[in-house]
Amino acid sequence: KAGVTQTPRYLIKTRGQQVTLSCSPISGHRSVSWYQQTPGQGLQFLFEYFSETQRNKGNFPGRFSGRQFSNSRSEMNVSTLELGDSALYLCASSSTGVEQYFGPGTRLTVT
Amino acid sequence: AQSVAQPEDQVNVAEGNPLTVKCTYSVSGNPYLFWYVQYPNRGLQFLLKYITGDNLVKGSYGFEAEFNKSQTSFHLKKPSALVSDSALYFCAVRDDWGFGNVLHCGSGTQVIVLP
Numbered sequence: 459k460a461g462v463t464q465t466p467r468y469l470i471k472t473r474g475q476q477v478t479l480s481c482s483p484i485s486g487h488r489s490v491s492w493y494q495q496t497p498g499q500g501l502q503f504l505f506e507y508f509s510e511t512q513r514n515k516g517n518f519p520g521r522f523s524g525r526q527f528s529n530s531r532s533e534m535n536v537s538t539l540e541l542g543d544s545a546l547y548l549c550a551s552s553s554t555g556v557e558q559y560f561g562p563g564t565r566l567t568v569t
Numbered sequence: 570a571q572s573v574a575q576p577e578d579q580v581n582v583a584e585g586n587p588l589t590v591k592c593t594y595s596v597s598g599n600p601y602l603f604w605y606v607q608y609p610n611r612g613l614q615f616l617l618k619y620i621t622g623d624n625l626v627k628g629s630y631g632f633e634a635e636f637n638k639s640q641t642s643f644h645l646k647k648p649s650a651l652v653s654d655s656a657l658y659f660c661a662v663r664d665d666w667g668f669g670n671v672l673h674c675g676s677g678t679q680v681i682v683l684p
Binding site for chain 2: 462464489491493500501503506513514516548550552556557558559560561562563565
């Protein structure tokens, strides 16, 4: 089976712009979670989607949003980018509800 | 609230020596515990998990972890480290209340295996 894929792998944006990141889960996985990884904060949970519904949400401002499509693919959007949004954004999928399988991440740099 | 702590930012070990990466947890209820490894420019790779049962859990690449309820610890171990084990290791705990896949991760421990 193909693993979790994320596009794009690298992205450079300017403050104030918005960005959309995409995640395709492992085939058959209905749960998709998003995490932000920074050197200072480690991994922080953003949100989780299951069957097109947001099931959990982390403690991030409303500028961070997401959605899931009927084929379980998920997108994450960040509006009005700030320098502090520079991070590695990781997507993970799960079928059993126990272990999660992570994608390679999207490296976002905000200048 | 669920949380994990990894007290060591970095662990250095000589190749062939035993490797231990420490993790302590705090949960309300039964813990679902995980270890993940991250290589440069890669996502996290699942190593092993503890849900219930035997306190010694065996995982991928020769790694194992010991669940200790009284000490609330879940240390990762490998009997003989390889240079290729050099990576960033994360301990994580999941909410156990049925719904949701929210992982609470430690800050990570950088493992350096010296040849």
